[in-house]
Amino acid sequence: MTTVLVVEDESLIRMSIADHLEERGFQVIEARDADQAMQLLNERSGIGIIFTDVDMPGTMDGIDLAHTVKEKWPPIRIFVTSGLWRLDTDELPTNAVFIPKPYNADDLAKQFRLTSR
Numbered sequence: 001m002t003t004v005l006v007v008e009d010e011s012l013i014r015m016s017i018a019d020h021l022e023e024r025g026f027q028v029i030e031a032r033d034a035d036q037a038m039q040l041l042n043e044r045s046g047i048g049i050i051f052t053d054v055d056m057p058g059t060m061d062g063i064d065l066a067h068t069v070k071e072k073w074p075p076i077r078i079f080v081t082s083g084l085w086r087l088d089t090d091e092l093p094t095n096a097v098f099i100p101k102p103y104n105a106d107d108l109a110k111q112f113r114l115t116s117r
Contacts, residue, residue, distance in 0.1 A: 003027040004112065007037040007052035007065065017051070020105035026112065033058040034065040041069065047076055049112055054082035067093050077115045079108075 004026045008014035011032070018028040029047065031037035035058040041047060050069055052062040060068070066078045070093035080092060083101035092098060097115075099108065 001025065001027050002048045002112065003029060003046050004049040004051055005029045005031060005037060005040060005047050007031045007034060007050065007056070007062065009033055009053065009056040013053075017105060017108070021109060021112075024105070024109040026109070032056075034060040034062065037065060038068070041073060041076075047073075049077045049079065049115070051079045051081065051108075051112075054080060055084060063091060066096050070094065070096065077112075079111070 004021055006014055006018050009032055014030050018030050021028050033056045052065050054062040062080050066080050069076050078096040081099045081101055
């Protein structure tokens, strides 16, 4: 079972996508911001995917988090989302995927499964 770390400061959005992913067979860990995500990444092993929003409070945004994760944990697959920004691939780490909001939970789960193989 793939473990997904969902990083989203909007609690209702975070809980909703976490529920949808769990219903589709993923184990989900939630973080309210990049700082909490970094703490969880340092404490836990086995996280296979990080799904992060761009705009969050704290010491780094989702783009900074994506680059840090790529540097420190290269095997983790990275997905970045935003309703405000449209990111080009050159703004993200190599092999990271941008998914615009609103996204469909079924489509998101399919993309996660494809990268888990």
